[in-house]
Amino acid sequence: MWEDPIVEETRKIRQAYTAQFDNDLEAIFRDLKAKEQATEREVVSLPPRKPIQTTSNVS
Secondary structure (H helix, E strand, C coil): CCCCHHHHHHHHHHHHHHHCCCCCHHHHHHHHHHHHHHCCCCCCCCCCCCCCCCCCCCC
């Protein structure tokens, strides 16, 4: 199977980051929120999108 080196590098970085928090999602969330608060960039929250209505012609 073909492997993309950029995807592999990204996965290694993600694994190393999550390992810092023993894969604890709440700890990762707190860290990301702290980084968000520390930045001078504007944080934008968009409203959720409404689901697209689809129809099925299955009888």
